[in-house]
């Protein structure tokens with residue numbers, strides 16, 4: 001009885017696979033069913049396959065999209081397309097063959113034509129932290145094809161955004177720990193966490209950490225000091241007729257890490273005194289973003305609520321790198337990345353978009369607290 005069931009199951013499976021067609025055909029069918037077509041003059045215009053290309057771990061399908069639709073319409077339906085490609089129809093046969101079904105993942109981009117890459121293996125959901133970074137690099141994570149690093153000498157400031165519990169704090173700890181270990185004699189930090197969390201607590205005793213500010217007053221005091229230091233470095237560079245710290249041969253770099261920028265934003269603050277202080281904090285942070293890069297000052301600016309208030313224009317414009325975990329809306333994604341996409345990242349902790357002049361989807365490294373303790377134990381000791 002079981003054999004009969006098995007045989008009919010296998011037959012059904014093969015049928016489904018035949019009926020399912022190639023991934024290109026399935027994508028076209030899913031998009032049609034999801035309403036991604038245009039009716040005009042009594043005719044139906046759907047996406048057309050122009051070509052396909054095989055990469056080392058993916059096939060890229062290139063489509064012409066119907067007039068009247070935009071690439072954003074397709075990007076919004078990314079989950080629908082991806083789930084459609086992974087429906088049980090294809091997994092029936094694999095189940096009976098006792099093969100493990102790998103989830104197919106897709107990436108959608110647009111450059112005059114719609115490009116949909118279908119990957120044959122999902123990205124890893126966990127990349128354990130290891131300190132393979134050199135110089136002023138910090139590991140950003142594993143993309144589908146390479147290990148990605150952020151070089152703070154090339155891009156001084158970075159915005160880190162993402163809905164709560166998706167990996168911002170873990171990334172901040174990864175960055176701080178890596179820099180303490182690799183640049184123990186040259187790096188200093190001002191850590192600002194006004195949300196009252198304990199993220200930075202374990203770094204409090206490190207010799208590289210000048211301040212851990214947990215209220216507006218101490219944040220302002222630390223920022224005023226940084227402003228005065230910037231002026232001193234500026235005077236020094238003037239004397240040397242150097243354009244930047246690299247040319248002047250200065251090795252010291254100062255990182256200002258802001259965890260939860262919304263807490264330092266003046267908009268919405270009702271207490272007049274605190275509002276005044278927050279306005280000054282914002283002004284100094286904007287000034288560091290604008291002129292601090294050449295002077296050896298670096299900003300890591302994290303927020304879970306990206307809006308025009310929490311991500312001031314000067315900061316955004318001068319942060320040439322963005323690390324964006326999953327966000328709730330396409331509007332929030334637009335604020336951070338100037339494009340949609342972060343809202344349709346999968347529900348995977350540590351999965352992010354790293355955007356500079358290039359864009360990578362990465363799985364950021366997971367650093368455990370015990371690892372941090374061990375790593376900073378020696379290099380961070382006062």
Ligand SMILES: Nc1ncnc2c1ncn2[C@@H]1O[C@H](COP(=O)(O)OP(=O)(O)OP(=O)(O)O)[C@@H](O)[C@H]1O
Pocket residue numbers: 125126127162163164165166167168169170171304349350351363364365366367
């Ligand atoms: N890179 C990662 N890989 C795998 N799991 C991760 C990764 N980063 C974070 N996590 C998991 O997600 C949890 C929440 O991460 P984290 O504290 O960094 O979130 P957050 O975005 O900073 O949240 P909040 O805004 O509340 O501070 C971690 O405790 C860990 O279990």
